Amino acid sequence: MKPAMNYGCLLCILVLLPALCHSQDSFTPSRATYYGSPDCYGTPTGACGYGEYGRTVNDGSVTGVSRLYRNGSGCGACYQVRCTKPQCTGEGAYVVATDYGEGDRTDFILSPRAYAKMAQPDEYQTKQLFAYGVVEVEFRRVPCRYSGYNLVFKVHEQSKYPHYLAIVMLYVGGTYDITAVEYWQEDCQEWKPMRRVYGAVFDTQSPPSGDVNLRFQVSWSNGATWVQPKYPLPRDWKAGATYDSQIQLD
Structure with a gap:
């Protein structure tokens, strides 16, 4: 600016x-x-x-x-x-x-x-x-207060299904920061980190082919924890679509 x-x-x-x-x-x-x-x-x-x-x-x-x-x-x-x-x-x-x-x-x-x-x-x-x-x-x-909104994640418009997935975090309530995002790699049975590309945008060059289970690291002044959306990102995700995590941060 x-x-x-x-x-x-x-x-x-x-x-x-x-x-x-x-x-x-x-x-x-x-x-x-x-x-x-x-x-x-x-x-x-x-x-x-x-x-x-x-x-x-x-x-x-x-x-x-x-x-x-x-x-x-x-x-x-x-x-x-x-x-x-x-x-x-x-x-x-x-x-x-x-x-x-x-x-x-x-x-x-x-x-x-x-x-x-x-x-x-x-x-x-x-x-x-x-x-x-x-x-x-x-x-x-x-604290941020967004009446009627849970934590939302949006598939960034630059995502290219199914090979490149980027998400951006919206409506982060309270005085929390999203400091990391991971997805579940089923064949390895482990959480894999997504890269912070810039700002609130995280990406991966190799997203899972099925439903994508995500989790977010929520940090505050003296601690941090992981939270997981109630539902995974569906396997047929689309660029520009938004998904409600069902997580309320306040």
């Missing part, structure tokens, strides 16, 4: 989604800017590999992150970001990390929609905040 000035999106101030809730963690000082977007939403070509999900999740209140990207394991993390200018609210914006981006010593490059939410609900105040371009902020990680 490239930081940019975009005054056409000054009025994109929407109600905060109830999907994200508060955390008791302390705030960390940082800096934030925003990127140009014709409709104030995110970008479908972000480094996390989310596609359209990365553009519209959390109603477009998304962000590119730098050090918080953590080689892709930071994709999908949720943050409360609030600025310290007089034009800013005490609540700030609640955002989802969907891309990698570096600005002027910034941790966050926000969508215009998210950047506007840091401002007082007044067009003049919002315009002033956009005029700064880069602002001092403080942030903390908060």
